Amino acid sequence: MRNVLRATLVLVVLLTAAVAAADPVAFVVAMKGSVTVTPAKATVAVKASLGKPLERGDKVKVGPGGSASLFFSDGNVVELGAGSSMTVGGKLASVGADAKRVGPGSDASAEVFSRVSKFITSKNRQSGVVALSPMRGGGDEPSPIAVSPRRSALLTGKPAFVWRTVPQATRYQVTISADEGQAWTREVSDTSLAYPADAAELAAGADYVWQVRALSDTGPLRDDESTFHVLSTGEADQVREHLGGIQQAAGDSTAAGYYLAGSYLVGRGLYVDAAHEFQVLTRLDPASPGPHEALGNVYRTVGLTGQAEAEEARAKNLGGGN
Numbered sequence: 001m002r003n004v005l006r007a008t009l010v011l012v013v014l015l016t017a018a019v020a021a022a023d024p025v026a027f028v029v030a031m032k033g034s035v036t037v038t039p040a041k042a043t044v045a046v047k048a049s050l051g052k053p054l055e056r057g058d059k060v061k062v063g064p065g066g067s068a069s070l071f072f073s074d075g076n077v078v079e080l081g082a083g084s085s086m087t088v089g090g091k092l093a094s095v096g097a098d099a100k101r102v103g104p105g106s107d108a109s110a111e112v113f114s115r116v117s118k119f120i121t122s123k124n125r126q127s128g129v130v131a132l133s134p135m136r137g138g139g140d141e142p143s144p145i146a147v148s149p150r151r152s153a154l155l156t157g158k159p160a161f162v163w164r165t166v167p168q169a170t171r172y173q174v175t176i177s178a179d180e181g182q183a184w185t186r187e188v189s190d191t192s193l194a195y196p197a198d199a200a201e202l203a204a205g206a207d208y209v210w211q212v213r214a215l216s217d218t219g220p221l222r223d224d225e226s227t228f229h230v231l232s233t234g235e236a237d238q239v240r241e242h243l244g245g246i247q248q249a250a251g252d253s254t255a256a257g258y259y260l261a262g263s264y265l266v267g268r269g270l271y272v273d274a275a276h277e278f279q280v281l282t283r284l285d286p287a288s289p290g291p292h293e294a295l296g297n298v299y300r301t302v303g304l305t306g307q308a309e310a311e312e313a314r315a316k317n318l319g320g321g322n
Contacts, residue, residue: 023055023117024053024054024055024117024121025054025055025056025072025073025088026053026054026070026071026072026073026078026088027051027052027053027054027070027071027116027117027120028048028049028050028051028052028054028060028068028069028070029050029051029069029070029071029077029250029253029255029256029259029260029263030050030067030068030069030253030255030256030259031048031049031050031066031067031068031069031288032066032067032068032285033062033063033064033065033066033067033082034062034063034064034065034066035047035048035060035061035062035063035066035067035068036048036060036061036063037052037054037058037059037060037061038058038059038061039055039057039058040055040056040057040058040059041057045059045061048060048068049289049290050259050288050289050290050291050293050294051120051259051263051290051293051294053117053120053121054070054088055088056088056089057087057088057089058087058088059085059086059087059088060080060085060086060087060088061084061085062080062081062082062083062084062085063082063083064082064083065082066082067079067080067081067082068080069250069253069255069256070086070088071113071116071249071256071260072113073109073110073113074109075109075110075112075113075245075249076109076249077249077250077251077253077256077260079251079253109245109249111242112242112245112246112260112264114267115242115263115264115266115267115268116260116263116264116267117267118266118267119263119264119266119267119297120263143164143305143306144164144224144226144303144304145163145164145166145212145214145222145224146163146210146211146212146224146225146226147162147163147164147304148160148161148162148272148275149161149210149226149228149271149272150226150228150271150272150302150303150304151226151227151228151271151301151302151303152228152229152269152270152271152272152302153228153229153230153231153268153269153270153271154228154229154230154231154270154272154273155231155236155239155240155270155273156230156236157201157202157203157204157230158195158201158202159195159202159228159272160192160193160194160195161174161192161193161195161210161212162191162192163191163192163212163224164191165191166214166221166222168216168221169214169215169216169221169222170189170215170216170217171187171188171189171215172187172188172189172190172191172212172213172214172215173185173186173187173211173212173213173215174186174187174188174193174210174211174212175210175211175213176202176208176209176210177208177209177210177211178202178203178206178207178208178209179207183199183200183202183208184196184199187215202230203230204230204231204232204233204236205230205231205232205233205235206229206230207227207228207229208227208228208229208230209225209226209227210225210226210227210228211223211224211225212224212225226302226303228272229269231270239265239268239270242264243261243264243265246260246261246264247261254284255281255284255285258277258278258280258281258284259277259278259281259290259291259294261274261277262274262275262277262278262281262294262298263294265277266297266298266301271298271301271302274298275295275298275299278291278294278295278298279295281294282295287318288318289314289315289316289318289319290315292311292312292314292315292318293311293312293315295311296308296309296310296311296312296315299311
């Protein structure tokens, strides 16, 4: 009897915690200047941050000269101008006189919102693609030299390859392999390789391993490898359709478009494309720590720890530690 009561008590606690932890109905996806959020049933406002989840009853307030863009689960982006405020009232975006609804949303909005939410709120941002890659163990292992694509899904079967310089290397050998064996190999003196024009496009829906080997006149110096997955044609078409919907929803808010696109791409395991979106955003909004935090998360997910730490340091210097 005592065990039954104990089990019942645990179940009640878990259910209570689940109810208390409400799912976000919106996110801050762009901001400029002073933007604060007063949580529901609270009186003290806190400083907003890029990607901040919003629940029902939260009040967003924009200071003089500022602006904010909120992405709602109905697929709409709402823009708040200087001096305006808005209380999040539910799943659908209730737009007041001082807010502007951008884009009509779309039938795909639920999945897009889910993918964006997964990246922003989840502590474990790794997808099944990551598990395909061989992991280097131990802190004494040298930094990886294979940079991109690295443990990522891809939209195209003709990717470009990027790696780090290896001291004393005079050339690099790049080899692409699948379960059936080697697809092709090339030698170049640079640290990047556009997809060879004379090589057949890689098959959609297939997994590949690419290896880069640093060579000198006396022999091999170092090598590294990673995996990537080419999406099926149907999956790639769906991603492109969703990205179009994101741009439509973001409207004139360029920063919101890049942040949403990057977050969505991470949710699909498309880390190469996601990194590009966040890299553009760091240049577009150089004073904001949020884009550097997001980019650092991508680098850490694919195993580029040094680059992740550099982005995290930039975010901290810009105020991300707060």
